Amino acid sequence: MSQTKIPVDLILSKLAEDAERAQSRARKASEVLLDDLDTELAQTAYEVVYQEDRVKLKHYLPRTKICYKTPLLVTYALINRETMLDLQPGRSVVERFLAAGIDLYMIDWGYPTRKDRFLGFDDHINGYMDNIVDFIREKHQVEKINLMGICMGGTFSVIYSALHPDKIKNLITTVTPTNFDTKKGLLHVWMENIDVDRVVDTYGNLPADMMNLGFLLLNPARLMIDKYVGFTENMDNKQFVENFVRMEKWIFDSPDLPGEVFRQFIKDCYQGNKLIQSKLEVDGKRVDLKKLTMPLLNIYGKYDHLVPPEACEQLVHHVGSKDTEDICLNTGHIGIYVSSKYQEAFAPKIASWLKERDALPEKRAPRKKAPATKSAGASRKALQGKKTPKKSAPKKAGPKISRAGALPETTNG
Amino acid sequence: MNEKIDDPFGMTSMVNTWMKSMGDLWGSGAGQWGAFPGQQQAGTTAGNSTTPKAQAAMAATLKNWQSMAGAMATPASMTALFKGSGAMPEVLLKLAQTSMGSFMEMQQNMIQRVGRMGDSAKAYQFQDIDENMFRVWTDIYEKEFRQFFQIPQLGLMRTYQEKANVVADKYNLFQSTLSEFLSLLGLPFSRSMQVMQEKLGEMAENGELTDDTKVYYNMWVKVLEGHFMTLFQTPEYVETLTRTVNALADFSAARDAAFEDMLSLLPVAKKTEMDDMARELYELKKRLRKLEKAQK
Numbered sequence: 001m002s003q004t005k006i007p008v009d010l011i012l013s014k015l016a017e018d019a020e021r022a023q024s025r026a027r028k029a030s031e032v033l034l035d036d037l038d039t040e041l042a043q044t045a046y047e048v049v050y051q052e053d054r055v056k057l058k059h060y061l062p063r064t065k066i067c068y069k070t071p072l073l074v075t076y077a078l079i080n081r082e083t084m085l086d087l088q089p090g091r092s093v094v095e096r097f098l099a100a101g102i103d104l105y106m107i108d109w110g111y112p113t114r115k116d117r118f119l120g121f122d123d124h125i126n127g128y129m130d131n132i133v134d135f136i137r138e139k140h141q142v143e144k145i146n147l148m149g150i151c152m153g154g155t156f157s158v159i160y161s162a163l164h165p166d167k168i169k170n171l172i173t174t175v176t177p178t179n180f181d182t183k184k185g186l187l188h189v190w191m192e193n194i195d196v197d198r199v200v201d202t203y204g205n206l207p208a209d210m211m212n213l214g215f216l217l218l219n220p221a222r223l224m225i226d227k228y229v230g231f232t233e234n235m236d237n238k239q240f241v242e243n244f245v246r247m248e249k250w251i252f253d254s255p256d257l258p259g260e261v262f263r264q265f266i267k268d269c270y271q272g273n274k275l276i277q278s279k280l281e282v283d284g285k286r287v288d289l290k291k292l293t294m295p296l297l298n299i300y301g302k303y304d305h306l307v308p309p310e311a312c313e314q315l316v317h318h319v320g321s322k323d324t325e326d327i328c329l330n331t332g333h334i335g336i337y338v339s340s341k342y343q344e345a346f347a348p349k350i351a352s353w354l355k356e357r358d359a360l361p362e363k364r365a366p367r368k369k370a371p372a373t374k375s376a377g378a379s380r381k382a383l384q385g386k387k388t389p390k391k392s393a394p395k396k397a398g399p400k401i402s403r404a405g406a407l408p409e410t411t412n413g
Numbered sequence: 414m415n416e417k418i419d420d421p422f423g424m425t426s427m428v429n430t431w432m433k434s435m436g437d438l439w440g441s442g443a444g445q446w447g448a449f450p451g452q453q454q455a456g457t458t459a460g461n462s463t464t465p466k467a468q469a470a471m472a473a474t475l476k477n478w479q480s481m482a483g484a485m486a487t488p489a490s491m492t493a494l495f496k497g498s499g500a501m502p503e504v505l506l507k508l509a510q511t512s513m514g515s516f517m518e519m520q521q522n523m524i525q526r527v528g529r530m531g532d533s534a535k536a537y538q539f540q541d542i543d544e545n546m547f548r549v550w551t552d553i554y555e556k557e558f559r560q561f562f563q564i565p566q567l568g569l570m571r572t573y574q575e576k577a578n579v580v581a582d583k584y585n586l587f588q589s590t591l592s593e594f595l596s597l598l599g600l601p602f603s604r605s606m607q608v609m610q611e612k613l614g615e616m617a618e619n620g621e622l623t624d625d626t627k628v629y630y631n632m633w634v635k636v637l638e639g640h641f642m643t644l645f646q647t648p649e650y651v652e653t654l655t656r657t658v659n660a661l662a663d664f665s666a667a668r669d670a671a672f673e674d675m676l677s678l679l680p681v682a683k684k685t686e687m688d689d690m691a692r693e694l695y696e697l698k699k700r701l702r703k704l705e706k707a708q709k
Contacts, residue, residue, distance in 0.1 A: 198662045202662040217645075222634070
């Protein structure tokens with residue numbers, strides 16, 4: 001019989017060393033935690049140029065000469081806050097867009113209260129978004145603007161662009177779910193069975209705490225244990241603590257989700273998968289993806305546990321546009337925007353993609369607005385003559401370009 | 414002889430004695446009330462005409478109690494009373510039998526569970542999910558206890574009592590479902606620990622044990638994460654999660670309804686009233702915006 005040799009003495013001495021290190025770390029950590037910490041989010045200067053109810057439009061003050069003729073509007077999700085794109089100086093998508101000379105606008109959806117429970121897709125897309133787009137078009141005297149959507153904001157942007165294709169020059173979707181018929185993401189599995197009517201009828205809006213708990217339950221081992229173990233191991237490092245607290249602030253700064261938006265998102269998208277089949281209806285109008293004829297850049301993360309690649313990658317195959325580009329990055333849902341490695345690739349890629357398509361000016365004639373329900377069709381007809389000829393499309397973006405993993409690879413997040 | 418068999422503890426004579434003493438008590442009380450009016454009348458010359466009537470009513474009531482106690486103390490009444498009370502143990506026995514049946518079911522489950530404890534943990538396998546313990550408790554609640562909260566309520570306060578019962582019922586249902594859910598969430602922890610023990614055993618056998626505790630922690634977190642990921646995709650988990658969310662929503666709705674009743678006594682607007690107003694405002698704004706857009 002062979003006896004197993006266990007280096008008990010080594011293990012015990014290592015444990016003693018660890019305990020000493022932990023003690024010294026705790027001493028330093030108390031100094032760090034009691035010190036002045038810079039944990040401010042969203043420090044890039046902006047002004048609110050438009051407001052309707054709780055919804056605000058931020059216009060970031062240019063830092064350099066604007067090099068783009070068409071302004072860019074960023075639409076974030078109604079879940080969490082758009083401050084994620086401007087976490088901190090040096091780690092900000094907003095900063096990079098400004099540095100590239102983009103005239104940048106961003107929607108701040110605010111914090112819905114109980115009175116907002118009845119606001120659905122139509123109110124957000126044909127209401128707030130359309131008014132904001134019109135405001136920017138009016139301000140810049142342009143016929144079309146560039147639109148970039150993030151996550152659910154991307155879904156809204158796709159719907160908006162299909163309903164108002166005459167107002168959007170280029171569309172960028174990032175980690176945007178459009179195909180919900182997949183079992184890859186846990187959200188897709190769980191949402192299939194949820195009794196959304198019961199939840200919305202009871203709570204009005206979907207409470208943010210309930211949502212956050214759901215997100216934490218997607219990976220409790222990492223998000224509820226390992227993350228905080230990592231924090232205790234580094235809490236004597238001021239910069240680490242500042243970054244960690246900043247991220248915590250962002251994660252748990254969650255507005256409630258308007259009840260009707262949640263109901264429609266679950267029923268029509270997660271349970272009905274109507275968007276990708278062009279069967280979704282908003283305010284009685286069908287969202288036909290074939291009407292997405294503008295150039296489309298679709299970016300998503302390979303290791304995204306919330307919106308898996310299977311939920312994003314089909315979009316380019318269902319749109320009417322012949323100028324599409326599909327990029328799958330080796331990162332997760334948030335890593336695309338906050339990981340230092342992708343900071344250097346993601347925003348510059350978008351900036352260069354837009355630059356290539358910004359060549360032709362689209363000066364808009366003084367607008368004479370028709371009723372909202374008719375304006376889309378009317379303008380489209382009027383614009384057909386001005387339509388950018390296909391031959392002027394950039395060389396890289398030939399018909400149905402579809403590239404994956406064009407940017408450098410890195411690990412999740 | 415027969416009397417002794419029917420009433421081995423002498424209950425009849427005991428109750429008889431008590432009834433007689435109660436009769437005496439009511440009788441003396443009635444007597445005192447009879448004497449009291451005279452004194453009172455002397456002191457209330459101002460002529461409070463209601464006082465004698467009330468005293469007379471009280472005296473009459475006490476006399477009634479005395480006569481009722483007397484009547485109940487007769488041998489015939491006592492026999493009838495004990496015949497009726499014989500039904501009570503039967504009811505209790507029936508209740509006990511049904512409850513015991515359920516507890517036996519739970520005990521059998523526990524025995525089965527104990528029997529399974531010796532099985533080695535199969536890494537990343539959740540076919541034999543052992544949340545049955547809590548499921549059985551939920552079943553017991555639904556079969557045996559729930560009915561008590563559904564007894565029809567009567568009278569002026571029936572609506573409020575009924576709502577209070579619904580709150581209690583929904584709360585109990587939520588708690589039992591939550592217990593099931595939490596027990597499921599606990600499974601990956603216990604299983605990952607077992608897997609770790611096995612892994613450590615293997616490492617020890619192969620002489621691969623390291624003195625770096627972080628290595629063991631990383632190994633455990635990875636195993637735990639794997640177990641969670643597997644669990645989260647099982648139909649059992651999805652079903653329990655859905656039931657827990659539904660139970661929480663049901664409880665919240667019942668609680669809100671009960672609170673609304675209380676709020677109606679206070680000078681504050683209720684949630685449903687605010688919702689109605691918000692809906693009206695929403696519809697008005699929507700119509701206004703459409704008109705504005707149409708005008709442009």
